[in-house]
Amino acid sequence: MIRIALDAMGGDNAPRVEVEGAVQALRELPPAFRIQLVGRTADIEAALKAQGAASGGRDVDRSRLEIVEAPEVVGMGEKPLAAVKGKPRSSVAVGLGLQKKGESDAFISAGNTGAVMAAATLLLRLHEGVQRAAIGALFPTAVHPVLVLDGGATVDCDARELVGFAHLGSVYVRDVLDRTQPGVGLLNVGEEDEKGNAVVKEAHQLLTQTPGITYVGNVEGRDILAGQCKKGRIDVVVCDGFVGNVVLKFYESAGRMFMGMMKQAFPDVLGRPEAKQLFKFLDYSEYGGAPLLGVKGVVIICHGASPARAIVSAVRVAAQMVESHLDQDIGAEFAGGSAAR
């Protein structure tokens, strides 16, 4: 049995969207999966009732859906650390607490990102050898999705931390995307050895000497979507959380802008299946949140504005993370593996 805890109070439209996502996900996932909706029981029950009515009275399989009471809610505007410490009975703290106690296998939240990161680091702690957690943002490209990390967990990184991200990303891509020997690029302003700021230059030197990482060298902004550079295929792009966050948000908005322009220019093609496919590709809300890598356990952070289909995707990714034993593999990479050397 695999149990996935879902912060029912997290997103902008909680708990409606979370409940809708949970119900849909259970229909898709094999019978061995359970979902734990964490939050205010009364609110969740009401949303479940509304959801049942909305889906024409189709019954929700309650045997696979557990409600875990958490009376407190962390608001989107609250300061992360204060919220985590001041609200031990919040849906975030209770949901992560389940995993800590061994009563859950994963935690998903569309709530206050900073609070989820802080709570996850405090409650689950980092794997031994991991210096900093990183948000892994999967960038859709025309060739293959590329994992960019850090997407915003750590805005100031030193070179060793960037090397740690290379390990975290490599394990994720091997386990969850099922690719062997993932190519890792270091995001930089040019491919030459001497390019970059001081931290990136040092990280480049370290990465060329790091065993266990298929390092393809410095990569530029344009190489991310190409999925390759001169030295090979790019599966993972490593950068600090400042750059990663900026590029991630920029990409989301570029997709939206392109969609808008296309809709205006070619209103007659919008009904075609190709248009639907293209829009699905460009619409970041289709993608299901980003894993917080480095903490002991499985944690996925979703956009506050996530629609139900994004929650479903996040549940699916969480399931893959659990089934592929990502958590154990990250532990092994840093404990006995090359990352610890």
Place this chain on the structure above:
Amino acid sequence: MIRIALDAMGGDNAPRVEVEGAVQALRELPPAFRIQLVGRTADIEAALKAQGAASGGRDVDRSRLEIVEAPEVVGMGEKPLAAVKGKPRSSVAVGLGLQKKGESDAFISAGNTGAVMAAATLLLRLHEGVQRAAIGALFPTAVHPVLVLDGGATVDCDARELVGFAHLGSVYVRDVLDRTQPGVGLLNVGEEDEKGNAVVKEAHQLLTQTPGITYVGNVEGRDILAGQCKKGRIDVVVCDGFVGNVVLKFYESAGRMFMGMMKQAFPDVLGRPEAKQLFKFLDYSEYGGAPLLGVKGVVIICHGASPARAIVSAVRVAAQMVESHLDQDIGAEFAGGSAAR
């Protein structure tokens, strides 16, 4: 008379593309404009001859086209500073030298970016009060173009330097894009005061207290293309050259990727005028290079792969920069203006 010097040996397809661009630009520009083609006279003459033949023998107006001999060429792979010091007779050094001597009003190059920056800083020097030069990259958006700087001249910036970029960008947008009170955003990972790395946090504090700048606050990656944030319209986005370079190159590649996907999905609409317009928008090679701001003079840096139409755009932008007295206005902003306080 306005004289624009063009590095004829700079780009990947030099001097053919440069000569083609120069000839086209002269046809578009008013009679008062002259172009100085800087490079190996024999190569330029040969390209002019080929160009004349290619355009069906249409005569090039040689009275408005001067060739300035520069026997040395800086290669794309050369180390900037070494190239500048070791090749005083390169097209880059000679072209910038014309401006220094008062014999030219602007310099455009599609050559080695680092060498052009180094040579411009060494030969023309920075305006008094300017700490660092910045590349201003104009991002096309669905609303209005947004100037992002620095696009890669200075990869490590301190907070004061970022404030300097806010001034440089404001003057450029006022003069060349003809907008009054341009809104300046500071690129960050969130809009709240406490967001960002140490340098950006300090820059945010400084910018809120800077007179003469219409500061709209921290902006996120998604706000660039929106051209606005909660606090108002965004005309200028300030960031260090590392982040700016990554986002700029990423944007170019996203436009290319999106074009490719559209071509594949809707081959039947490609002949429509709307498609041509959209592709023109998305194709960064349509845009004419980026100004190097902060040096005394007018310098525009183009992509190595620039086609002739990008050279034409660059000449057009250089003409606007000269005609709007951008150089003098930057001098005034930093000398007597608020930037110097």
